[in-house]
Amino acid sequence: MEPAIVLSISLGVILVGITGFGIYTAFGPPSKQLADPFEDHED
Template sequence: MQTLSSAPDPAVSIAVTILALLLALTGFGLWTAFGPKAAKLTDPWDDHDD
């Protein structure tokens, strides 16, 4: 059993890093899509009515 003072397995560190990166990117995408700045976004399909 590992204690808190022992070094973690490198695979666990990589997995946690990738998970944190994915969560950060997902959060940023949701914030961009639905956050306060979303009112400034325009729909390019509505801009070009054929």
């Protein structure tokens, strides 16, 4: 394969992986541990 194709596919896979991990962290089970600083300091 051409090196440019391998690099493009690798960057695409990394981008999809980071996006998937971010969505999992924001909406999946780990989101229960996230704190909302605005709720913590309401007046």
